[in-house]
Amino acid sequence: MLETFRTLRREGVIGINERNVRYVNALNPRKLLVRVDDKLLTKQLADRAMIPNPALYGVIANARDMKKLPEMINHPDGFVVKPAQGSQGKGIIVVESPLKHGWRLASGRRIALDDIKFQINNVISGMYSLGGQPDKALIEYRVKFDDVFGKISFKGVPDIRVIVLKGIPVFAMLRLPTAESDGKANLHKGGVGVGIDIATGLTMNAMQHDRIVDVHPDTAHPLENIQAPYWDEILLMAARSYEVTGLGYIGVDIVLDQERGPLLLELNARPGISIQIANRKGLRFLLEKASKLASEKLTAHERIAIAKTLQATGAAQSEAVVGAAA
Amino acid sequence: MTSFRHAAVLGFVLIAAGLSVFLFKTISLGYPLASDATATVWDFEIFLEFEGRDEPARLEVYLPAGDVERTFPQEQFYNGPFGLSLATETETRNRKAVWTYRYPSNRKVLRYNAQTIGETASTPLPDSFTRAAPKIMPFEADPIKRQAFIVWTGDLRRRSADERSFADLTLRETFEARDVGEEYADEVAVLLEDKAGVIGRLELARQTLQSAGVPARIANGVYLTEARRRVETKHWLEYHLDGEDFRYFPDGAPARFFTIWYGASDLVAASGIDELDLQIALQAQRNAAIDIVRQSGGQPARLDRVFGFSELPLTTQLVYKVLVTIPVGITILVFLRQFIGFKTLGTFMPVLIGIAFRETALINGLLLFTTLIALGLALRFYLERLQLLLVPRLAVVVIFIVMLMAGITITLTGANQAIGLSISLFPIVILTMTIERMSIVWEETSAGEAIKQGFGSLAIASIAYLAMTNNQVEYLMYQFPELLFVLMGLCVLMGRYTGLRLSELWRFRQLVE
Numbered sequence: 153m154l155e156t157f158r159t160l161r162r163e164g165v166i167g168i169n170e171r172n173v174r175y176v177n178a179l180n181p182r183k184l185l186v187r188v189d190d191k192l193l194t195k196q197l198a199d200r201a202m203i204p205n206p207a208l209y210g211v212i213a214n215a216r217d218m219k220k221l222p223e224m225i226n227h228p229d230g231f232v233v234k235p236a237q238g239s240q241g242k243g244i245i246v247v248e249s250p251l252k253h254g255w256r257l258a259s260g261r262r263i264a265l266d267d268i269k270f271q272i273n274n275v276i277s278g279m280y281s282l283g284g285q286p287d288k289a290l291i292e293y294r295v296k297f298d299d300v301f302g303k304i305s306f307k308g309v310p311d312i313r314v315i316v317l318k319g320i321p322v323f324a325m326l327r328l329p330t331a332e333s334d335g336k337a338n339l340h341k342g343g344v345g346v347g348i349d350i351a352t353g354l355t356m357n358a359m360q361h362d363r364i365v366d367v368h369p370d371t372a373h374p375l376e377n378i379q380a381p382y383w384d385e386i387l388l389m390a391a392r393s394y395e396v397t398g399l400g401y402i403g404v405d406i407v408l409d410q411e412r413g414p415l416l417l418e419l420n421a422r423p424g425i426s427i428q429i430a431n432r433k434g435l436r437f438l439l440e441k442a443s444k445l446a447s448e449k450l451t452a453h454e455r456i457a458i459a460k461t462l463q464a465t466g467a468a469q470s471e472a473v474v475g476a477a478a
Numbered sequence: 479m480t481s482f483r484h485a486a487v488l489g490f491v492l493i494a495a496g497l498s499v500f501l502f503k504t505i506s507l508g509y510p511l512a513s514d515a516t517a518t519v520w521d522f523e524i525f526l527e528f529e530g531r532d533e534p535a536r537l538e539v540y541l542p543a544g545d546v547e548r549t550f551p552q553e554q555f556y557n558g559p560f561g562l563s564l565a566t567e568t569e570t571r572n573r574k575a576v577w578t579y580r581y582p583s584n585r586k587v588l589r590y591n592a593q594t595i596g597e598t599a600s601t602p603l604p605d606s607f608t609r610a611a612p613k614i615m616p617f618e619a620d621p622i623k624r625q626a627f628i629v630w631t632g633d634l635r636r637r638s639a640d641e642r643s644f645a646d647l648t649l650r651e652t653f654e655a656r657d658v659g660e661e662y663a664d665e666v667a668v669l670l671e672d673k674a675g676v677i678g679r680l681e682l683a684r685q686t687l688q689s690a691g692v693p694a695r696i697a698n699g700v701y702l703t704e705a706r707r708r709v710e711t712k713h714w715l716e717y718h719l720d721g722e723d724f725r726y727f728p729d730g731a732p733a734r735f736f737t738i739w740y741g742a743s744d745l746v747a748a749s750g751i752d753e754l755d756l757q758i759a760l761q762a763q764r765n766a767a768i769d770i771v772r773q774s775g776g777q778p779a780r781l782d783r784v785f786g787f788s789e790l791p792l793t794t795q796l797v798y799k800v801l802v803t804i805p806v807g808i809t810i811l812v813f814l815r816q817f818i819g820f821k822t823l824g825t826f827m828p829v830l831i832g833i834a835f836r837e838t839a840l841i842n843g844l845l846l847f848t849t850l851i852a853l854g855l856a857l858r859f860y861l862e863r864l865q866l867l868l869v870p871r872l873a874v875v876v877i878f879i880v881m882l883m884a885g886i887t888i889t890l891t892g893a894n895q896a897i898g899l900s901i902s903l904f905p906i907v908i909l910t911m912t913i914e915r916m917s918i919v920w921e922e923t924s925a926g927e928a929i930k931q932g933f934g935s936l937a938i939a940s941i942a943y944l945a946m947t948n949n950q951v952e953y954l955m956y957q958f959p960e961l962l963f964v965l966m967g968l969c970v971l972m973g974r975y976t977g978l979r980l981s982e983l984w985r986f987r988q989l990v991e
Binding site for chain 2: 153156157159160161163165166167168169170173174242270274277278279340341342359362363364426428429432433434
């Protein structure tokens with residue numbers, strides 16, 4: 153057991169304690185957290201920083217706004233209803249297309265306008281927000297996800313999670329929904345995480361339930377060596393999220409849209425640590441190096457350049473450390 | 479990392495502060511560490527019964543002096559019609575009660591009562607004994623005795639190697655060798671004269687030691703060996719040699735004794751009365767050691783008034799007895815979460831459940847909790863279909879829990895099941911919150927996770943309950959509230975632990991290769 157502890161330490165694997173004390177608590181000022189907790193605010197900030205994100209059709213905060221609902225949802229490609237302060241995908245309705253009387257949900261079921269209104273009322277009353285506080289419902293563009301990951305995802309929308317330290321992307325992972333995760337890309341629900349090389353955008357090792365896997369559990373398609381498209385754009389969006397939020401340690405979630413390319417889905421101020429298993433590498437060395445190199449004067453492009461070189465040297469170093477220990 | 483150093487310093491300072499007060503109390507003030515430590519307290523009574531002669535009467539009785547080492551909480555005098563005055567002799571520090579009455583007639587009774595834990599052979603002699611005493615030559619007025627004394631002590635000195643063997647020889651010759659005629663020095667016979675009692679011999683030994691510059695005194699008192707109505711007074715010699723205290727007990731050394739007065743005089747000096755009957759009675763009582771330390775006055779009592787709960791009303795004290803154990807449970811919880819990686823529902827919920835177990839006991843509590851949570855969850859999922867708003871939904875769950883508890887209590891009482899289900903307001907709130915949190919985890923993560931967290935919570939609740947209701951823990955926390963600083967310091971230190979948790983070793987096992 154002590155040996156395991158030492159090995160993991162040597163490999164730079166960080167635990168929840170270290171993530172909380174050294175990164176989340178130290179780099180994410182509490183008063184700035186509202187920028188990631190309130191998705192409407194995140195969207196507005198992202199728009200200002202030219203980070204593409206799903207177009208906002210409207211916001212419903214009260215009964216008066218509700219009157220404008222038919223107008224807001226009048227889109228042939230469907231729309232998404234999202235609580236502004238929801239977490240973990242709760243309370244989200246994905247509407248695919250209009251039907252004669254009502255709408256068709258992504259799951260195929262039919263939904264009437266009144267049902268949508270009821271759902272939105274729930275959102276407004278705070279059913280899905282933290283602590284049950286009154287919330288707003290966002291009506292936004294429905295992402296038509298890019299087919300690149302079609303073979304390795306089962307239902308649902310795959311997304312890309314990038315860990316960004318003071319504006320420098322350090323780790324990335326592709327999150328794939330599975331039958332078990334019920335179309336959600338969340339890892340603790342059984343989604344598959346695939347490490348992505350920051351320098352190239354190529355997928356590497358994969359994991360599910362903290363265990364290493366090689367193929368997608370539902371499609372049996374190999375997960376390695378798939379090129380993530382728009383990789384440099386994705387890195388740029390992730391790096392810019394730092395200016396948007398002012399938070400030093402965030403997880404940036406990005407989806408790929410068929411027409412509009414990468415879109416910022418949401419930001420997370422307490423990103424999980426399972427990404428280390430997907431990348432087969434501890435976070436510590438990279439985080440510490442990035443922390444030393446980061447500076448307020450660097451532009452987003454310069455930070456991405458740093459991120460790419462870091463990856464090469466970081467890998468070499470951690471191999472050297474492990475080699476020396478063995 | 480300055481904040482890291484800051485936290486470490488604060489943590490260690492808190493721990494050091496708490497521990498030093500704790501150690502001071504246990505080592506210097508003698509607070510017992512074990513909750514069940516008891517000590518025998520002796521009820522000591524001097525009982526005087528006599529016949530008044532109808533003329534002015536005066537009784538002088540030595541009383542035990544209250545000094546730090548063996549102070550007693552309360553002493554009582556039963557004076558009857560007599561006037562009482564207390565006097566202290568300057569030289570011997572003896573305390574004396576002087577009872578006086580002008581015209582007592584018929585039988586009278588006077589009593590003195592005190593509690594003591596007594597002294598042992600390790601009780602130190604007063605500081606004055608550590609200074610060399612002036613050499614005093616006795617029998618200055620009597621040339622024959624003086625001559626005999628000089629011959630005898632000269633002989634003793636020749637036969638002894640040092641002060642200590644001189645003292646040993648002196649005591650042996652005055653006491654033990656007297657029956658063996660040959661070895662019994664004629665000089666001793668001369669010196670002892672007719673007063674061959676124990677006191678006479680002790681006095682001779684004292685004079686001999688004093689002549690050699692050894693500080694010595696005769697002590698009189700009782701042996702605390704058994705409870706008796708009439709206890710004999712005993713006499714012994716106390717002297718100080720080469721930095722060591724010695725006590726010579728002619729009647730054999732007792733484990734515990736109780737000194738009443740010093741010197742060769744009698745316990746009671748009376749005039750104007752007849753048929754004096756003097757009784758010294760001893761009665762043993764077993765008391766909690768902590769109470770004895772407390773009641774002995776002085777520093778412990780003063781310390782308790784400032785830092786303890788003993789001055790609070792009894793009901794408040796009982797509340798604090800429970801309250802001070804909660805930090806123990808919380809510290810355990812912090813350890814289990816930060817170092818082991820237990821998953822729990824809510825932050826301090828497990829400790830609150832543990833407190834709720836106080837009212838149901840562990841096994842009943844676990845059964846009751848799991849049953850109620852299971853039923854409550856079922857209801858909660860049913861309500862989910864009705865799509866109620868948060869607050870009304872919580873209210874329905876609370877009402878349901880109250881109904882369930884009432885149902886269980888009534889059923890069990892009807893079935894004459896005396897399993898002591900004392901239900902109070904407190905667990906209901908905790909149950910409702912637990913159900914709500916569990917159902918949220920159930921939906922947002924998975925059923926497995928919710929059950930895992932539920933079991934984690936119950937496991938921690940059980941551990942916390944066992945720790946918080948442990949007699950020794952309760953005793954330590956209540957008698958030594960300074961330990962709260964230690965717990966606080968531990969939590970501060972644990973708050974800066976950035977290493978892996980035990981559960982994370984398992985989680986990242988695939989990275990070890």
